[in-house]
Amino acid sequence: MDEQEASEENKLSQDYKELIISLPREKGWITPYLYLFQGFWHSSTEIQAISTFQNHFQAKDSDIVVASVPKSGTTWLKALTFAIVKRQYFPSLENHPLLVFNPHELVPPFEFVIYDETNWQVHELPKMPEPRLFGTHVPFTSLAKSIKESNSKIIYICRNLFDTFISTWAFVNKIMPEFFPALPLEEAFERYCKGIIGFGPSWNHILGYWRESIARPEKVLFLKYEDIKEDVVFNVKKIAEFLGYPFTEEEESSGAIKNIIKLCSFENMKELKVNKCGTMGKGRVVENKHFFRKAEIGDWVNYLSPSMVEKLSKIIEEKLSGSDLSFRVYDLNNCT
Numbered sequence: 001m002d003e004q005e006a007s008e009e010n011k012l013s014q015d016y017k018e019l020i021i022s023l024p025r026e027k028g029w030i031t032p033y034l035y036l037f038q039g040f041w042h043s044s045t046e047i048q049a050i051s052t053f054q055n056h057f058q059a060k061d062s063d064i065v066v067a068s069v070p071k072s073g074t075t076w077l078k079a080l081t082f083a084i085v086k087r088q089y090f091p092s093l094e095n096h097p098l099l100v101f102n103p104h105e106l107v108p109p110f111e112f113v114i115y116d117e118t119n120w121q122v123h124e125l126p127k128m129p130e131p132r133l134f135g136t137h138v139p140f141t142s143l144a145k146s147i148k149e150s151n152s153k154i155i156y157i158c159r160n161l162f163d164t165f166i167s168t169w170a171f172v173n174k175i176m177p178e179f180f181p182a183l184p185l186e187e188a189f190e191r192y193c194k195g196i197i198g199f200g201p202s203w204n205h206i207l208g209y210w211r212e213s214i215a216r217p218e219k220v221l222f223l224k225y226e227d228i229k230e231d232v233v234f235n236v237k238k239i240a241e242f243l244g245y246p247f248t249e250e251e252e253s254s255g256a257i258k259n260i261i262k263l264c265s266f267e268n269m270k271e272l273k274v275n276k277c278g279t280m281g282k283g284r285v286v287e288n289k290h291f292f293r294k295a296e297i298g299d300w301v302n303y304l305s306p307s308m309v310e311k312l313s314k315i316i317e318e319k320l321s322g323s324d325l326s327f328r329v330y331d332l333n334n335c336t
């Protein structure tokens with residue numbers, strides 16, 4: 001066992017060490033290994049956090065869970081959800097929490113904050129004002145049972161997998177521990193195509209929430225990054241209605257929707273001090289600025305070779321076939 005692996009393993013309790021050893025494993029992107037747990041690839045510390053979450057989390061009917069594939073618009077959707085749902089308490093944009101907190105702090109993730117051994121915020125749960133807002137990258141099948149059985153709501157965001165892959169690869173290379181070698185694009189791509197990425201295979205993650213949104217449309221709202229970009233007003237109204245916080249005509253005419261959109265826009269958020277200079281996490285400290293890169297549709301054209309595009313296109317076509325699900329891969333506004 002090398003030094004990095006040992007340091008990951010040290011964070012685990014004995015029971016989890018035994019579980020982890022029994023799982024299939026592959027080389028990780030920013031951790032020594034990813035392990036196949038309940039059909040998806042996770043780091044060892046994520047598995048411990050997910051299991052604790054599954055065993056202990058008690059959902060309330062008023063809870064809202066922002067779920068996503070990593071690097072598909074989570075930060076944006078968390079900001080929009082917080083601004084929409086909590087607008088009664090923060091009607092003014094001049095002293096809004098989103099101006100001084102990163103969206104991941106306001107909508108904490110189960111697996112990286114609440115049930116993560118290093119950050120451990122379980123004691124905060126009883127203090128959270130309702131509706132409680134949570135984030136997660138955990139696949140639908142691995143969510144705590146009480147979320148599925150309660151009347152809590154889930155809003156899910158995903159993004160075309162070409163941009164999601166590039167966004168992930170760029171992010172990983174920025175937050176990589178110094179002693180870790182840089183991850184070449186080609187190597188990352190091969191692992192991605194095999195589904196070996198944290199919380200992957202990404203297509204199975206997407207299909208899990210997609211199918212649930214069809215079976216229970218009142219429970220899961222399925223959103224695509226590209227659709228929100230194309231018509232953000234329509235989607236903000238849709239999110240508000242789905243969550244049970246619709247905008248009144250008066251709010252609409254007074255510019256409440258436009259204000260929320262502006263507050264949560266990439267251009268605004270990226271320039272805030274908290275997002276330029278702030279950090280998050282205790283174990284692996286991540287600079288908030290890395291959550292804001294380009295926010296474009298189709299940036300992948302600058303990175304992927306024709307053969308890579310062909311390979312990933314075929315995989316996506318095969319994996320999503322029969323699901324009635326497809327993605328826009330170029331920004332139509334920038335197409336000539």
Ligand SMILES: Nc1ncnc2c1ncn2[C@@H]1O[C@H](COP(=O)(O)OS(=O)(=O)O)[C@@H](OP(=O)(O)O)[C@H]1O
Nearest residue numbers: 070071072073074075076167265266292293294295
């Ligand atoms: N406000 C806002 N509006 C639109 N787009 C935004 C916004 N904030 C972040 N981003 C872009 O989203 C990408 C990061 O994805 P996530 O937020 O899902 O990352 S994470 O999973 O929470 O780490 C990443 O995309 P890329 O730029 O393509 O890498 C971010 O730039």
